[in-house]
Amino acid sequence: MTVLSLRGINKTFGAVAALTDIELDVAASQVVAVVGDNGAGKSTLVKILSGVHPPDSGTISFEGREVEIPTPAAAHRLGIATVFQDLALCENLNVIQNLFLGQEIRPLRLNDVAMETRSWELLRQLSAKIPSVRVPVAALSGGQRQTVAIARSLLGDPKIIILDEPTAALGVAQTAEVLNLVERLRENGLGVIMISHNMADVRAVADKVAVLRLGRNNGVFDVGDVSAEDIIAAITGATDNAVSRRAQAMSTREVTP
Amino acid sequence: MTVLSLRGINKTFGAVAALTDIELDVAASQVVAVVGDNGAGKSTLVKILSGVHPPDSGTISFEGREVEIPTPAAAHRLGIATVFQDLALCENLNVIQNLFLGQEIRPLRLNDVAMETRSWELLRQLSAKIPSVRVPVAALSGGQRQTVAIARSLLGDPKIIILDEPTAALGVAQTAEVLNLVERLRENGLGVIMISHNMADVRAVADKVAVLRLGRNNGVFDVGDVSAEDIIAAITGATDNAVSRRAQAMSTREVTP
Amino acid sequence: MTTTTDRQDERLLDRQGLRGVLADVVERARGGDLGVIPVVIGLVVIWTVLQILNPIFLSSANLVNLTLESAAVGVIALGIVCVLLVGQIDLSVGSVSGLSGAVLAVLFVGNGLPVWVAILASVLMGAVIGWLYGQLFNRFGVPSFVITLAGLLAFLGLQLYVLGTKGSINLPFDSGLVNFAQLDFVPDWLSYTFAVVAAGWLFVSGFLHAGERRRAGLSARSVPLLAVRSLALLAVLAFVVWYLGQTRGVGWMFVFFVALVLVMHYLLSRTKWGRAVYAVGGNVEAARRAGINVRAVYTSVFVLCSTFAAVGGILAAARLAAANQSSGAGDVNLNAIAAAVIGGTSLFGGRGTAFGALLGIVVIQSISSGLTLLNLDSSIRFVVTGAVLLLAVIVDSVSRRSRTSHGRA
Amino acid sequence: MTTTTDRQDERLLDRQGLRGVLADVVERARGGDLGVIPVVIGLVVIWTVLQILNPIFLSSANLVNLTLESAAVGVIALGIVCVLLVGQIDLSVGSVSGLSGAVLAVLFVGNGLPVWVAILASVLMGAVIGWLYGQLFNRFGVPSFVITLAGLLAFLGLQLYVLGTKGSINLPFDSGLVNFAQLDFVPDWLSYTFAVVAAGWLFVSGFLHAGERRRAGLSARSVPLLAVRSLALLAVLAFVVWYLGQTRGVGWMFVFFVALVLVMHYLLSRTKWGRAVYAVGGNVEAARRAGINVRAVYTSVFVLCSTFAAVGGILAAARLAAANQSSGAGDVNLNAIAAAVIGGTSLFGGRGTAFGALLGIVVIQSISSGLTLLNLDSSIRFVVTGAVLLLAVIVDSVSRRSRTSHGRA
Amino acid sequence: GSGSGSGGDGNTGGGGSTENAKVAFLMPDLASTRYELQDKPLFEAKMKQLCPSCEVIYQNADSDAAKQQQQANSALAQGVKAIVIDPVDSAAAATIVKTAQSQQVPVIAYDRPIPATPADHYISFDNEKIGAMIAQSLVDHLKKENAEGGILQVNGSPTDAAAGLIKKGIHSAVDPSGFKLLAEYDTPDWQPEKAQTWVSGQITQFKDQIVGVVAANDGTGGGSIAAFKAAGTKVPPITGNDAEIAAAQRIVSGDQYNTISKPIKIVAEAAADTAYQFMQGKKPAGKDTLYNTPSQLFVPTVVTKENIKEVLFDSQIMKAADVCTGEYAKGCTELGIK
Numbered sequence A, B: 001m002t003v004l005s006l007r008g009i010n011k012t013f014g015a016v017a018a019l020t021d022i023e024l025d026v027a028a029s030q031v032v033a034v035v036g037d038n039g040a041g042k043s044t045l046v047k048i049l050s051g052v053h054p055p056d057s058g059t060i061s062f063e064g065r066e067v068e069i070p071t072p073a074a075a076h077r078l079g080i081a082t083v084f085q086d087l088a089l090c091e092n093l094n095v096i097q098n099l100f101l102g103q104e105i106r107p108l109r110l111n112d113v114a115m116e117t118r119s120w121e122l123l124r125q126l127s128a129k130i131p132s133v134r135v136p137v138a139a140l141s142g143g144q145r146q147t148v149a150i151a152r153s154l155l156g157d158p159k160i161i162i163l164d165e166p167t168a169a170l171g172v173a174q175t176a177e178v179l180n181l182v183e184r185l186r187e188n189g190l191g192v193i194m195i196s197h198n199m200a201d202v203r204a205v206a207d208k209v210a211v212l213r214l215g216r217n218n219g220v221f222d223v224g225d226v227s228a229e230d231i232i233a234a235i236t237g238a239t240d241n242a243v244s245r246r247a248q249a250m251s252t253r254e255v256t257p
Numbered sequence C, D: 001m002t003t004t005t006d007r008q009d010e011r012l013l014d015r016q017g018l019r020g021v022l023a024d025v026v027e028r029a030r031g032g033d034l035g036v037i038p039v040v041i042g043l044v045v046i047w048t049v050l051q052i053l054n055p056i057f058l059s060s061a062n063l064v065n066l067t068l069e070s071a072a073v074g075v076i077a078l079g080i081v082c083v084l085l086v087g088q089i090d091l092s093v094g095s096v097s098g099l100s101g102a103v104l105a106v107l108f109v110g111n112g113l114p115v116w117v118a119i120l121a122s123v124l125m126g127a128v129i130g131w132l133y134g135q136l137f138n139r140f141g142v143p144s145f146v147i148t149l150a151g152l153l154a155f156l157g158l159q160l161y162v163l164g165t166k167g168s169i170n171l172p173f174d175s176g177l178v179n180f181a182q183l184d185f186v187p188d189w190l191s192y193t194f195a196v197v198a199a200g201w202l203f204v205s206g207f208l209h210a211g212e213r214r215r216a217g218l219s220a221r222s223v224p225l226l227a228v229r230s231l232a233l234l235a236v237l238a239f240v241v242w243y244l245g246q247t248r249g250v251g252w253m254f255v256f257f258v259a260l261v262l263v264m265h266y267l268l269s270r271t272k273w274g275r276a277v278y279a280v281g282g283n284v285e286a287a288r289r290a291g292i293n294v295r296a297v298y299t300s301v302f303v304l305c306s307t308f309a310a311v312g313g314i315l316a317a318a319r320l321a322a323a324n325q326s327s328g329a330g331d332v333n334l335n336a337i338a339a340a341v342i343g344g345t346s347l348f349g350g351r352g353t354a355f356g357a358l359l360g361i362v363v364i365q366s367i368s369s370g371l372t373l374l375n376l377d378s379s380i381r382f383v384v385t386g387a388v389l390l391l392a393v394i395v396d397s398v399s400r401r402s403r404t405s406h407g408r409a
Numbered sequence E: 001g002s003g004s005g006s007g008g009d010g011n012t013g014g015g016g017s018t019e020n021a022k023v024a025f026l027m028p029d030l031a032s033t034r035y036e037l038q039d040k041p042l043f044e045a046k047m048k049q050l051c052p053s054c055e056v057i058y059q060n061a062d063s064d065a066a067k068q069q070q071q072a073n074s075a076l077a078q079g080v081k082a083i084v085i086d087p088v089d090s091a092a093a094a095t096i097v098k099t100a101q102s103q104q105v106p107v108i109a110y111d112r113p114i115p116a117t118p119a120d121h122y123i124s125f126d127n128e129k130i131g132a133m134i135a136q137s138l139v140d141h142l143k144k145e146n147a148e149g150g151i152l153q154v155n156g157s158p159t160d161a162a163a164g165l166i167k168k169g170i171h172s173a174v175d176p177s178g179f180k181l182l183a184e185y186d187t188p189d190w191q192p193e194k195a196q197t198w199v200s201g202q203i204t205q206f207k208d209q210i211v212g213v214v215a216a217n218d219g220t221g222g223g224s225i226a227a228f229k230a231a232g233t234k235v236p237p238i239t240g241n242d243a244e245i246a247a248a249q250r251i252v253s254g255d256q257y258n259t260i261s262k263p264i265k266i267v268a269e270a271a272a273d274t275a276y277q278f279m280q281g282k283k284p285a286g287k288d289t290l291y292n293t294p295s296q297l298f299v300p301t302v303v304t305k306e307n308i309k310e311v312l313f314d315s316q317i318m319k320a321a322d323v324c325t326g327e328y329a330k331g332c333t334e335l336g337i338k
């Protein structure tokens, strides 16, 4: 069942056409990986879905109805939770405050204890290495912040989770936990959009791979049917690219010692 | 020949001991990878080396002499160039202005043309996908920014280059170019400290791997002598960890369809 | 002792119990993270200097004056703290307070309405002005500096217009309002009761909270620590009450101001709205993406600030027993903003507390009152005021300075 | 046409030649990225309104007055732009300008020193004050708001002290300084020469630069475009000179102000120092990590600002032919800061231009002069001033508003 | 156009027809309410009577000398035929006189003199004299009561030239009086709140040594009274100046000792009259000559409880209905004010 579907999305920034005629479908219990080169427009797409930027044109359907997502609050109401590439945390607030921002427990007399307990649960689940949850986020390492941002998207009860390069700053253990998490989310019937530059991760968890190139769709593949090389070729637009050249150079070097 | 050597470095933030008794040596023409879990203290180490934070105690020797690095300017003067994990770009300045910040050509009558030409050269070399170098950095995608930060460290004439997770946000092609670049730097006799969570990348370019765990040294390995599994075990402090468990689960799943 | 959920990281230095708290304070002092303590130290320094220069300064009578004089601008500063927290500014609080005093006087004295109607009308007018600012800010994105600069001019004009041909209107000395601001003091027994209740409440709430945390498996403050803390508060409050009681005691207007500070402290630190305010000040875009209604937050804050300005104007008029053309003019704006800033509120948003306004205004009024007592030439007085102000803040800033080097920017 | 190095990305919409420039302007208007054009539109709106209300407003005589009245505060605003660019503020420019005028008068008239010595001393004093601010800021990390608030008080005191019992000192009418500010106008032929030189220089420098870019394989402005641009400038300047020439012409003091704006524009946009200023304002920590001596930048900016304040004070004294106790008091501070902000300088640092100060002060002086002509009651005048100010800025802000939605925060 | 420095658009100078002529009436500040509430309407009314088609351009400089210069320039640009000016800064106003005279527009100094460059006419009562009168009246009263102790002096704004004159006048009466001057204070911006704060401090410092307060205007006087009231002590005799309604009320209720009533009606009308003569091209002569300027000087009256009825109410300067409201009605009846 298709939960989210995009048709003909366009977005221009000044003189740059960031997205042109984008289409994308996400079903429940499905993990769609969106891949593409730097500046291909992946994050712009994410921002359009989460209400940060309005699209210049195009339609978004959510659970069969055509919808508008003018603000992030609207996206939250629809049940779209997002982990942004730039994380979007408030540096002056501590970890608990960031996690529960906008969805505090007991609005008129905040329940600190409940929030702190829940925070530790979430962070432990992601095997985060955060010494204290009462320090401002400004004092956290890059990976710690990313863990906080991911943990935040799990609060509430989303129908779609969008992860924009969720494992970029994570350590190996945390990356493994996030991949586990994505699989759990799929099992629970959520739709997941995951953006990543890591082909291994993509092939490990995704069901479908959508490739963007220079702001345009450049193919949608079933993960089972396609090799990492094919995806990379679609991303770079050529079978002869920096990656393949490097791979070749490496193998030559190993062969001729 | 050891260019940079650290002995007994300590650093505490508030109630958290971020680094305890760290030792590290980097030789010319050597790529040292520093790996570790999130919050292990890698970036803190980088910041100490590049003059952002002073260490609480410990000594730093550069080319045999004991030195102090109280400010980033001092680090620049010694010949230490750094790509920070948080990039440290000025969002209000455009790409050229950021690249040449602090090292402009012709200080009293800026030479725009020369700077723009050189910018395009550098960016092309990293196969960056940046439509225009005259837009503020605020308008760039995550990977584009990271490319700018890396390009900046190549200006000037450094003796040591420190890269703090340089490929985290990069696309596959750009990552390959950066790895090529690291190899070129080594060939040119520079010392390189590279921080990464990606074992494949580490094993591809590094000569030595230094592992940090919870702010302490946890072993230095020659890349040839050690498997990815061993490094991961040193990082997580256990041979039974999320990564190994996940790998096992995957293989079981594949075996029993 | 088993380790609690929140203290399992092995890099955490052990800081439990009384000794741990001390170690923690030392560490935080080194790291420049002492909250309002530096401002208090600055205050003590100034008080010592001024007392040496003129032995009347710390006399009970003068301190009673000080408390009463702090209230009006203090209330205004409380509003300024809120606007500064979201990274905006309100330059018009002076004009709004002047206008509010004028409206009060015209309705109450001129038209003979009951005093509470006049007060309500003034306060409401303040709220409407704030709402207007919020609309202009949200709709057109005009910088708040310019909106409120325009407001400064416009409401000054309105104030002149409202006062009209009279120019200056006396409030009757025997009215309840003027009495409240000038002559009403809390009876001693009630003051002491307040002190005991405050200290008791601090202990009980701390105790309950600690129990709750312990049950949830989190680290908590120990009972002796809680007891010490509330006894210290009791001692301080009782001393203040006793000392001020040597002459006239604690004025109701000051109690009103302190009560407002406490309410604002609660709102800012213990409600969802307060969190939203800090979030918007720290990073608007992040707050927006978290689904916070950023516009509503801005509007609420502007409304609060103008409302407090109106209340401050009423207090000022009551204290002077008159509303006139120069009410709210002069340095009311600067003093209110400076009080907030001296109390540790950042002009860039996201950092500050309600207590900061209280401390800041006490610093400013101390300087002003202390130098007033010295009877210097105007020229010298201005110079010395500037110097002392700087001194007070340097003490604060120096102790904060190590922050950056300790990585808390 | 071959593609230049900088236009190879296939996502770039083609915007070459005259037509491309037009398309670009339209796109930028939609995206709210028009630089100073909205302020100019705001100015035109105000001028039209004021002209309708009183036909004398746009008369040559009144515009000549306007130019002369803009110079003093304009120069001060130029300094404010610099401090705002690094995200700081200077509240003391009014006091410093008043003090500078007083020092000038005392040295020149009181002590009979040659006028250039007196001017030099005043300007130097401004620089020293700025240096002091820089030291306090860098060493103790006191917020500039508080430092300069202390400065405001201290230097006001010093001004009163310097003027002593006299309170007010006249500058001789026949001195060169007073003539410069009141009666010296540029001869017509020279004004026209200025206009031609400016337009010619715009063309030649543009032409050379375009050539250089083309040789380096970069895209460049086409010759017709350059020609159109400089002809437009010539037309505007010639018209201004001709129209002002209908009565008294272009005052030397205004020329001096414009020259300072041009110099600052060059320093901010074409030197390493200017880059450092913008970098520090955009992200101090990033600037520091890039090896920029952040402290030196702060100091330089404070020095510049106080120096400009001193120069502004001299101009104001010259224009009034007197220095008195209230010189620099009143709304000089607010006007200078407001001019910078209206001219598009951000209070949070990193955004703004020298030309902004010029435009901003012209907006403010236009409002003030236009309402002066209207002969209103003070109360109404204040209200209308506030309203018109808001109007001017709303025009600007609305055209910028679409920014966020177009992703240029 | 040229760099000649004079001219203006079609300004023909002083002589000729007064049909539709304009005259500028430039007042200095808003700290005292009299300029807006009395001088301006009175001047305008008289002008209307003398020359129905003439237009009065009224401006208030809000204590800013530079702004006043701007206002004068804009009046000249509008082609006024005479300027009546109450200078913010007597010295700095020289520029305005120079500029106006170079365009053949006569200048009438009003209220405050312009000593450096002689204006064409000067109409005033004298601020220094006012200061001396209120202080002297207080001192006489204290002597009569055989008071012992000292006096506080609350001056006007330290940045206001007129305040300086009043201060000088007050000193001329207080210094030789035999009463000790306990302390004095320049009130920033004439703010009553500041005066109140200062006086509060002095009450703690000097307790009951204070037998009287000389305040430079009614606002600061009111602030001083509030300080005594708030301290819960007896209010000593306190002066004022300007004869505001609020001050009249306080005098009636016995809180304030005196204020001073300036015959603004007479002065304003004299100014209108003189300005009109100048506009017709005549050169009116003054009764006196001050600062090389033909002058007319008028004497103000000190108002106390004793004479308030005659000076303010019988002469129609104030209406009983405005003053005798609420709690003041009782005092009015006692004084026979209806």
Ligand SMILES: Nc1ncnc2c1ncn2[C@@H]1O[C@H](COP(=O)(O)OP(=O)(O)OP(=O)(O)O)[C@@H](O)[C@H]1O
Pocket (backbone or CB within 6 Å): A013, A014, A016, A018, A036, A037, A038, A039, A040, A041, A042, A043, A044, A045, A085, B130, B131, B138, B139, B140, B141, B142, B143, B144, B169, B170, B171, D406, D407, D408
């Ligand atoms: N706010 C903005 N203003 C102007 N241009 C923008 C803005 N955001 C993105 N762009 C441009 O749009 C294009 C797409 O950016 P986007 O961030 O979507 O890339 P991405 O696919 O997420 O890349 P990355 O892998 O590097 O994160 C880029 O060329 C970028 O310069």
Ligand SMILES: Nc1ncnc2c1ncn2[C@@H]1O[C@H](COP(=O)(O)OP(=O)(O)OP(=O)(O)O)[C@@H](O)[C@H]1O
Pocket (backbone or CB within 6 Å): A130, A131, A138, A139, A140, A141, A142, A143, A144, A169, A170, A171, B013, B014, B016, B018, B036, B037, B038, B039, B040, B041, B042, B043, B044, B045, B085, C406, C407, C408
């Ligand atoms: N400025 C700071 N203030 C307080 N604590 C800090 C600060 N910077 C880092 N820390 C703490 O020091 C520890 C080490 O952080 P660091 O950034 O060095 O980790 P890292 O190894 O780079 O991790 P990552 O892989 O996530 O980037 C963390 O626990 C972090 O919370």
Ligand SMILES: [Mg+2]
Pocket (backbone or CB within 6 Å): A042, A043, A044, A085, A164, B141, B142, B143
């Ligand atoms: Mg992206």
Ligand SMILES: [Mg+2]
Pocket (backbone or CB within 6 Å): A141, A142, A143, B042, B043, B044, B085, B164
């Ligand atoms: Mg790191």
